[in-house]
Amino acid sequence: xxxxxxxxxxxxxxxxxxxxxxxxxxxxxxxxxxxxxxxxxxxxxxxxxxxxxxxxxxxxxxxxxxxxxxxxxxxxxxxxxxxxxxxxxxxxxxxxxxxxxxxxxxxxxxxxxxxxxxxxxxxxxxxxxxxxxxxxxxxxxxxxxxxxxxxxxxxxxxxxxxxxxxxxxxxxxxxxxxxxxxxxxxxxxxxxxxxxxxxxxxxxxxxxxxxxxxxxxxxxxxxxxxxxxxxxxxxxxxxxxxxxxxxxxxxxxxxxxxxxxxxxxxxxxxxxxxxxxxxxxxxxxxxxxxxxxxxxxxxxxxxxxxxxxxxx
Ligand SMILES: O=P(O)(O)O[C@@H]1C[C@H](O)[C@@H](CO)O1
Ligand SMILES: Nc1nc2[nH]cnc2c(=O)[nH]1
Numbered sequence: 001x002x003x004x005x006x007x008x009x010x011x012x013x014x015x016x017x018x019x020x021x022x023x024x025x026x027x028x029x030x031x032x033x034x035x036x037x038x039x040x041x042x043x044x045x046x047x048x049x050x051x052x053x054x055x056x057x058x059x060x061x062x063x064x065x066x067x068x069x070x071x072x073x074x075x076x077x078x079x080x081x082x083x084x085x086x087x088x089x090x091x092x093x094x095x096x097x098x099x100x101x102x103x104x105x106x107x108x109x110x111x112x113x114x115x116x117x118x119x120x121x122x123x124x125x126x127x128x129x130x131x132x133x134x135x136x137x138x139x140x141x142x143x144x145x146x147x148x149x150x151x152x153x154x155x156x157x158x159x160x161x162x163x164x165x166x167x168x169x170x171x172x173x174x175x176x177x178x179x180x181x182x183x184x185x186x187x188x189x190x191x192x193x194x195x196x197x198x199x200x201x202x203x204x205x206x207x208x209x210x211x212x213x214x215x216x217x218x219x220x221x222x223x224x225x226x227x228x229x230x231x232x233x234x235x236x237x238x239x240x241x242x243x244x245x246x247x248x249x250x251x252x253x254x255x256x257x258x259x260x261x262x263x264x265x266x267x268x269x270x271x272x273x274x275x276x277x278x279x280x281x282x283x284x285x286x287x288x289x290x291x292x293x294x295x296x297x298x299x300x301x302x303x304x305x306x307x308x309x310x311x312x
């Protein structure tokens with residue numbers, strides 16, 4: 001007989017109850033979801049015609065317990081696209097099972113979301129990074145997952161995705177390229193980087209020895225989120241794009257007097273708020289209308305077509 005594994009915290013049925021409730025409380029049918037990191041919830045201000053629903057009122061939703069995470073969903077439009085924004089995410093160290101942390105992602109899938117944009121605050125491990133740099137995440141290293149704490153552990157529900165999903169294309173290449181293009185247009189090139197994010201369970205920040213190890217194994221920034229959400233989003237076929245704000249430099253040197261702290265993380269978020277709020281919207285914005293003009297002199301024929309190319 002097969003063991004009974006509890007999957008109710010993010011089961012199809014649980015997610016459907018939440019998704020149906022949300023559909024009954026807003027007319028917005030999001031194709032885009034945004035998950036805001038610590039101190040980065042200001043992005044929700046850029047959403048037009050907002051409809052706000054508090055986590056405490058949403059069936060099956062966990063509650064935000066961390067300063068800098070407001071604890072509400074904001075529905076509306078961003079660059080003309082119907083979207084839902086999580087102003088506050090959940091973390092392993094808050095005591096939730098990893099399946100519960102990622103429940104909103106499955107709920108968004110059931111509501112029709114196709115693309116997920118995630119932000120987070122992270123410590124910079126790459127010695128070339130400065131506080132205030134913004135890292136486009138190219139890839140992640142999921143440390144809790146390696147120790148068996150993967151959000152897809154448990155019985156697999158094929159209605160969401162396959163048992164063994166591929167993760168070599170987790171962070172969408174086209175959206176990453178778009179971010180650099182848009183970053184250049186906006187004059188962000190000096191602080192826009194691309195690199196590997198390593199997820200830890202937290203809540204303690206890393207020791208010096210841990211930072212050295214994480215960097216030597218290929219990570220550029222370290223944090224406590226995002227990877228779990230991306231795994232669940234990719235499992236059910238959504239495109240993912242993620243940004244880390246380098247909110248502090250990881251301490252790699254025993255002579256350093258620096259100490260990581262959450263206040264600095266939130267402060268850096270305030271200082272980079274304007275740029276962090278602009279970038280996601282510009283990445284998903286439909287490209288400007290391109291005018292194609294074909295002149296065929298022999299027949300003196302002019303054919304002009306207007307086309308709008310969508311970036312997502
Ligand atoms: O939600 P994110 O990943 O932005 O939050 C980071 C990790 C910890 O929750 C917190 C530490 O300051 O910021
Ligand atoms: N693990 C971890 N998470 C962070 N979030 C913001 N800064 C840090 C950091 O230095 N380490």
